[in-house]
């Protein structure tokens with residue numbers, strides 16, 4: 221049996237120890253994701269008793285202080301996709317009032333999304349230590365953009381729907397970057413490979429998360445004298461791990477900082493194109 225338990229123990233209420241800095245906040249998310257991923261992996265052998273316990277403070281939902289709304293105390297703000305298969309708190313083994321979560325299809329940085337992240341930075345700075353852009357494998361929004369890129373006539377399906385068209389349009393630069401990356405790495409004939417469409421989608425998902433993280437960093441640094449650190453990662457729907465598929469992965473679970481310039485993005489693109497994930501989709505492994 222596998223259990224994920226939100227537990228309030230009145231004898232031993234959890235003492236809320238907030239991460240001191242961005243690095244501690246990143247570690248807390250990475251460890252939480254690792255616990256979640258191995259719990260559900262029968263091959264891992266890491267699950268001791270088949271359960272993850274998330275300590276719960278009743279004050280965080282206002283039960284312990286009647287008449288008073290709890291104060292927001294998130295240590296991380298997450299910009300993630302709206303996909304129902306990516307329950308943000310669950311995949312990081314976190315509880316109520318620990319993360320400020322903004323979700324929109326394709327985890328694009330819309331004006332409203334940026335405004336929400338900006339609100340967190342402006343108003344929750346006392347507890348906030350880290351900003352995260354979270355993409356995920358097999359993203360439907362990125363798939364729609366990649367399909368419109370590969371077959372422009374399919375764009376007519378969203379042309380009359382302004383809100384959806386807006387999301388697809390926002391994702392086109394990442395798809396174009398992914399296409400250029402695959403061609404630069406593997407040659408022009410790569411698009412003839414049977415697995416090219418899936419490789420394009422997964423590459424675009426990674427580049428989109430990195431580019432969005434870089435944009436978020438840029439937008440907020442224009443307004444903040446001491447901007448918070450921004451990282452990104454991809455939640456794999458199969459392995460349930462948050463990582464960035466690259467030719468050399470230092471850790472199976474990781475959140476990383478985005479490149480700062482065009483040369484950095486070129487290098488990231490090459491590392492992604494040479495990752496085991498993309499090579500596998502292209503039939504090279």
Ligand SMILES: [Zn+2]
Nearest residue numbers: 301303359360
């Ligand atoms: Zn998605």
